[in-house]
Amino acid sequence: MSDNPTTPATPAGDAEAIGTTSTGTSITAAGTATATAERDVLVDARGVKVHFPIKRGVIFDKTVGYVYAVDGMDLQIRRGETYGLVGESGCGKSTFGRALLQLEELTEGEVDFDGVDLASLKGEALRKQRQHMQMVFQDPLGSLDPRQTVEQLLLEGMRAHNLVKGGGATERLAELLQAVGLPRAALNKYPHEFSGGQRQRVGIARALSVDPKLIVADEPVSALDVSVQAQVINLLEDLQEEFDLTYLVIAHDLAVVRHISDRVGVMYLGALVEEADADDLYARPLHPYTRALMSAVPVPDPKVEDTREQILLAGDLPSPANPPSGCRFHTRCPWRQETRCDTERPQLRVVEIDGVPSSQRVACHWAEQIASGELQPHEVSVELTDPTDIASDSNDGLFGPASVTEAG
Secondary structure (H helix, E strand, C coil): CCCCCCCCCCCCCCCCCCCECCCCCECCCCCCHHHHHHCCEEEEEEEEEEEEEEEECCCCCEEEEEEEEEEEEEEEEECCCEEEEECCCCCCHHHHHHHHCCCCCCCEEEEEECCEEHHHCCHHHHHHHHHHEEEECCCCCCCCCCCCCHHHHHHHHHHHCCCCCCCCHHHHHHHHHHHCCCCHHHHHCCHHHCCHHHHHHHHHHHHHCCCCCEEEEECCCCCCCHHHHHHHHHHHHHHHHHHCCEEEEEECCHHHHHHHCCEEEEEECCEEEEEEEHHHHHHCCCCHHHHHHHHCCCCCCHHHHHHCCCCCCCCCCCCCCCCCCCCCCCCCCCCCCCCCCCCCCCCCEECCCCCCCCCCEECCCCHHHHHHCCCCCCCEEECCCCCCCCCCCCCHHHHCCCCEEECC
């Protein structure tokens, strides 16, 4: 089976076609920029850290290090908005999304959801709270039980939270399927009988079945064709307006994030490096990493594409088991300065640059100097390391140095 055709998503370079206002709020999203600013905070994450131990040993496991998947995240999501979280593979986006829902145990930090400290909840109290927090997973087939029909999949969560009352379950299921664009006959089918886009719709219907306040969408369209991506994105926007939902959308595709998000956070190696309203971020990215990401998005205009800034980052994302000291991005940054970048980790702050709103925060020591042109980019070269060189029993020799160093 295939989904009904619709207009594909527009590339990030065409600002007018994607339907956003000059204030950075999607036209199809609920409310205006002013209303968004006045909404109360639904999710407040402070100092979130998720570290996974690395163990070695034959008889007795010994912890020899940690993977710093999330390392100091501060993020707020307002009620009714869509917050987009972007970054390279391996930067900790999905781990952070799972940590918000307490699917990963926090090493440190706090997560307040609608005034409730989730880290303090255990057992039955946490299970009841999960009714208000649901997740749409990246792989629609892998997230659905192949031995259950759609009806069984949807009823499972409703029964767990005592939402099935009398004989009204069938009508409720039919309403859910209608909301996500599937026929009533889909209730008796198994996941393998659907196309990729239809399976993702089933996953969205399952999340909606318990009437949540927050949905964490982890790469909801990355495994789908472009035309099907547009259908799912439009569906998420329609459902947000209909059910007053709040979204955290985790994605690689910058065009998708711009189209659907009210605000955008850019994540690098376990922490935010920049946060702003969507149009502000895309119009004037300030952090060197954000500028590099934006320069990688193709613009459908040959003249603009040939003349615009293009930043090619050297090397790969450093290992989260051995993150660089100071600024996590300094090993790849063309504007690196030895005075502070190597030793002092920057915090998200409001910069003093003309025309930049206070809602745009950047974790960079030299954001003002880079924006004014006082600091010019320099060459960065790759230093090759042997990832199999773990002969030493010490932590220093277990993972090797970061993958990139400054030339000269």
